[in-house]
Structures are given as C-alpha cells and as structure tokens.
Amino acid sequence: MNHTRFWGIEDVSITECDHRILAENLTATHDVPPFNRSPYDGFAIRSSDSKHASMNHPITLKVVETIGAGQVAEHEIESGMAVRIMTGAKIPDGADAVIMLELVKELIIDGETHIQIKRSVKKDENISFQGEDTQEGTVLVKAGTKITPGIVAILATFGYHTVSVYKRPVVGILSTGTELLDVNEDLQPGKIRNSNAYMCAAQVRAMGAEVRIYQHREDNFDSLYKSIKESLQETDVLITTGGVSVGDYDFLPEVYKKLGAEVLFNKVAMRPGSVTTVAVFEEKWLFGLSGNPSACFVGAELFVRPVILKGMNMLKPHCRVTKATLSRDFPKPNPFTRFVRATLSEEIDGNVVKPAGLDKSSSVSSLVEANCLIALPGGTRGWEKGSEVGVITWHGEGSEWPWDHPLFSKSSAIKTVEKQL
Ligand SMILES: Nc1nc2c(c(=O)[nH]1)N[C@H]1C(S)=C(S)[C@@H](COP(=O)(O)OP(=O)(O)OC[C@H]3O[C@@H](n4cnc5c(N)ncnc54)[C@H](O)[C@@H]3O)O[C@H]1N2
Ligand code: MOO
Numbered sequence: 055m056n057h058t059r060f061w062g063i064e065d066v067s068i069t070e071c072d073h074r075i076l077a078e079n080l081t082a083t084h085d086v087p088p089f090n091r092s093p094y095d096g097f098a099i100r101s102s103d104s105k106h107a108s109m110n111h112p113i114t115l116k117v118v119e120t121i122g123a124g125q126v127a128e129h130e131i132e133s134g135m136a137v138r139i140m141t142g143a144k145i146p147d148g149a150d151a152v153i154m155l156e157l158v159k160e161l162i163i164d165g166e167t168h169i170q171i172k173r174s175v176k177k178d179e180n181i182s183f184q185g186e187d188t189q190e191g192t193v194l195v196k197a198g199t200k201i202t203p204g205i206v207a208i209l210a211t212f213g214y215h216t217v218s219v220y221k222r223p224v225v226g227i228l229s230t231g232t233e234l235l236d237v238n239e240d241l242q243p244g245k246i247r248n249s250n251a252y253m254c255a256a257q258v259r260a261m262g263a264e265v266r267i268y269q270h271r272e273d274n275f276d277s278l279y280k281s282i283k284e285s286l287q288e289t290d291v292l293i294t295t296g297g298v299s300v301g302d303y304d305f306l307p308e309v310y311k312k313l314g315a316e317v318l319f320n321k322v323a324m325r326p327g328s329v330t331t332v333a334v335f336e337e338k339w340l341f342g343l344s345g346n347p348s349a350c351f352v353g354a355e356l357f358v359r360p361v362i363l364k365g366m367n368m369l370k371p372h373c374r375v376t377k378a379t380l381s382r383d384f385p386k387p388n389p390f391t392r393f394v395r396a397t398l399s400e401e402i403d404g405n406v407v408k409p410a411g412l413d414k415s416s417s418v419s420s421l422v423e424a425n426c427l428i429a430l431p432g433g434t435r436g437w438e439k440g441s442e443v444g445v446i447t448w449h450g451e452g453s454e455w456p457w458d459h460p461l462f463s464k465s466s467a468i469k470t471v472e473k474q475l
C-alpha cells in the first residue's frame with residue numbers, strides 16, 4: 055500500500071458520473087426549498103380569517119387568482135382573499151396557511167368564485183418552508199464518496215452540470231498461455247478458452263477502473279516481454295494472468311527481471327492465489343495473477359482492488375470483513391491460510407456462510423455463487439458446521455486495513471491451529 059499512487063482528478067458530466075468517486079465536497083448553494091411553497095393542491099389564505107370558522111359557521115373567502123407550480127401570484131393576499139394554489143407553487147405574499155382542495159366548498163357569488171371553509175386553519179399549516187430540507191452552505195456529501203442516484207439528485211438540485219471526480223486508472227489485462235483460445239473459437243485438443251481476461255475485466259470495472267483487454271499471448275518469453283512492455287506504455291496497472299509459477303513456460307518472473315521492475319512479493323502463503331506476484335515499474339503496477347481461474351479471481355479482489363481504490367482516495371479501499379456461522383462441515387485441511395469461495399447470506403439470526411462448489415483453484419463453476427471468501431487459518435484438521443468463521447466480501451462498503459476485528463475463524467468443535475496475519 056505504500057506504493058499506491060493517486061490517479062488524479064477530472065471533471066465529468068452529470069450524465070456520466072454514476073459510481074464515480076467525488077473529488078469535492080458537495081455544498082448546498084441555496085436553501086431547499088428556495089422559497090416557501092405549498093405541499094398540497096388547495097387554497098392559500100390568511101389563517102386569521104379562519105379563526106372562527108366551524109361546521110355551523112363557515113367563513114367565505116373570495117378566490118382572486120389561480121397559480122400552478124412555477125407561477126408566482128400577482129396579488130398580495132389580504133383579509134377575505136384566497137389564491138387557488140397547486141403543489142409546489144410559491145406561497146403568495148400575505149398568506150400564511152394552505153387548506154387542501156378537499157376541505158373547502160367552492161361556490162359562485164355574483165359571478166365570482168368563492169370558497170367556504172368550515173374549520174379553522176393554524177398559522178403555518180401546510181407550508182413547506184424555505185430551507186426546511188437543507189440550508190445554504192450545508193455540506194451534504196463529502197469528497198471520497200461514491201456517487202449514487204441520490205447524490206446525482208443533489209448535483210442536479212444545486213446546478214452541477216459537471217462534477218469533479220477522481221480519475222479512474224487504466225487497467226490493462228493480458229492473459230498468457232499457449233493453450234488459450236478466444237471466446238468465439240471452438241475447442242481444440244489441449245486448448246481452453248480464455249476466461250480470466252473477461253472475468254478480471256468485469257471485476258476491475260466493478261472496482262471503478264477503465265479496462266483495456268489485450269490479445270492473449272503464447273508462453274514465449276520474447277513475445278511476452280514485448281507485449282508487456284508495450285502495454286505498460288498505455289496503462290497505469292497491468293494485470294497478467296498465468297505464467298507466474300515455477301513451470302518451464304512460466305515466464306513472468308523473468309519478464310519482471312528483464313524489465314527491471316521492483317518485485318514487491320512473489321508468492322503469498324495462502325491458497326488459492328499462492329503464486330500471486332506484484333511488482334512496480336516506473337510508477338506503474340504489475341499484477342501477476344495466477345492462471346487458475348479461482349486463484350486469479352481471489353488475487354484480483356485481495357490485491358488489485360485496494361490499489362485501484364486507494365488511488366481514487368477511497369477511505370475504505372479493502373474488502374469488507376465480517377463474521378458468519380459455517381453452514382456445513384468443511385473437512386479439507388490445508389497447511390496454508392485458505393480463502394474458501396462461499397455464499398454469504400444475512401439471516402435473521404445472523405450471517406450464515408456456505409462454501410460454494412468445487413474448492414480447487416482451477417475451478418470456474420464455484421465462482422458463480424461466490425459472493426465472499428471464508429478465511430480459514432492453516433491447520434491440520436477440517437472445520438465443522440456451526441463454527442464461527444471470518445468472511446471477506448467485496449460487496450457493499452469496504453474496510454480499512456489492518457482489519458479492526460480478527461479475521462480468523464474459530465472452530466467450535468475441532469481444534470485448529472490458529473494464527474494471526
Ligand atoms: N511444481 C509446482 N507446480 C505448481 C505450483 C507450485 O507451487 N509448484 N503452484 C500451483 C498453483 S498453486 C497454481 S495456482 C498454478 C499457477 O500457475 P500459473 O499462474 O503459472 O498459470 P499457468 O501455468 O499459466 O496456468 C495454470 C492453469 O490455469 C489455466 N489458465 C491459464 N490462463 C487461463 C485463462 N486466461 N483462462 C482460463 N484458464 C487459464 C491453465 O490452462 C492451467 O490449467 O500453478 C500450480 N503449479
Ligand atoms: O496459486 Mo494456487 O491457486 O494457490 O492453488
């Protein structure tokens with residue numbers, strides 16, 4: 055995180071700002087409502103005129119004009135007068151209350167419209183007062199907040215046709231592997247379609263970055279080096295998938311070396327994603343994610359996400375951490391810290407989490423239902439239904455790091471070797 059860099063600020067149109075991160079505080083530039091207005095269709099009156107009105111003694115007022123929202127009354131209301139007024143219209147001068155249409159009887163006297171009122175109306179009754187929603191100068195939204203539809207309403211209300219937001223980094227995605235086919239190609243012996251590039255692109259877009267998918271490359275050192283070097287010219291972050299382990303055709307570690315990139319780490323004591331390698335080169339980021347789809351997915355959420363979001367000044371750039379009860383036994387032990395793809399549901403009695411599908415880093419089907427990762431410390435025995443486990447999720451509000459409550463899980467029934475990160 056010490057290497058994160060700020061992506062900058064730009065102005066975008068109100069029609070293009072959804073999900074962007076505000077780079078300025080939004081302050082009310084005027085009161086809302088900006089004038090006293092009627093919340094109902096009715097009649098604006100002077101409340102003192104209605105003081106003695108009752109069922110047996112209705113009072114009669116003369117209707118001097120009609121105004122709809124957007125119109126301003128010509129008359130100042132004096133005793134004995136009423137203005138027919140629609141919802142949203144400015145309260146005429148002299149009036150201090152509104153009575154709803156349904157509560158009056160209209161009648162014509164000498165060819166002129168009048169109303170009869172059979173109850174008294176209090177001063178200020180049915181008036182939406184200037185500034186009752188918000189007052190000029192109030193900070194309504196702080197910089198660093200993601201723009202929601204409600205915030206777009208604030209922008210429009212106060213006349214922001216453009217808004218200052220943090221720039222999105224350009225994230226390149228380059229999959230490596232001689233076995234890879236394009237999505238539109240038919241299967242051939244020994245080959246598979248490139249799913250990682252499209253999966254990562256969707257993840258990174260959801261994080262708010264701009265994505266550039268590069269043509270996947272064969273496992274050939276020279277062509278990989280060339281492609282990576284070229285892609286780095288036009289990206290802030292370059293994600294590669296595959297080729298980071300120790301195999302004969304895993305060239306990424308050598309590519310980093312030849313580039314002269316500073317490798318921050320290559321390998322992490324976790325599964326899946328153990329081969330994740332991260333390097334920096336001339337203020338650019340290089341993420342060498344695993345070729346295995348689930349390992350690639352986990353690497354992107356745990357390592358790419360905070361770098362992208364911190365560069366947009368998000369206060370909580372990491373995945374959110376919570377706790378849940380394990381809904382079934384998870385018998386697989388593992389000497390490494392393990393992040394199990396799982397489905398988190400918020401039940402009335404608390405969070406419940408269920409491992410999702412085949413728990414291998416090569417699995418792609420388990421990604422369908424996964425909305426979180428169960429964090430299990432390395433141990434020699436499995437986990438039983440009912441254990442309280444730590445859960446990491448990329449939905450909703452993120453978190454700061456170090457996480458403020460223990461990430462790791464407690465087994466209710468089986469002794470496990472616990473260790474803190
Ligand atoms: N001797 C060892 N072998 C392996 C180790 C190890 O520590 N020692 N680690 C294993 C682990 S863990 C993982 S994870 C993988 C990581 O492999 P790479 O990141 O080098 O990835 P590749 O070798 O290129 O491919 C692995 C696997 O993933 C498939 N793949 C690759 N790219 C894609 C893509 N774009 N879309 C879908 N699937 C992809 C590829 O066909 C392979 O099946 O290494 C283990 N080996
Ligand atoms: O990097 Mo691998 O996915 O740890 O199993």
Ligand SMILES: [Mg+2]
Binds near residue numbers: 297299301
């Ligand atoms: Mg490999």
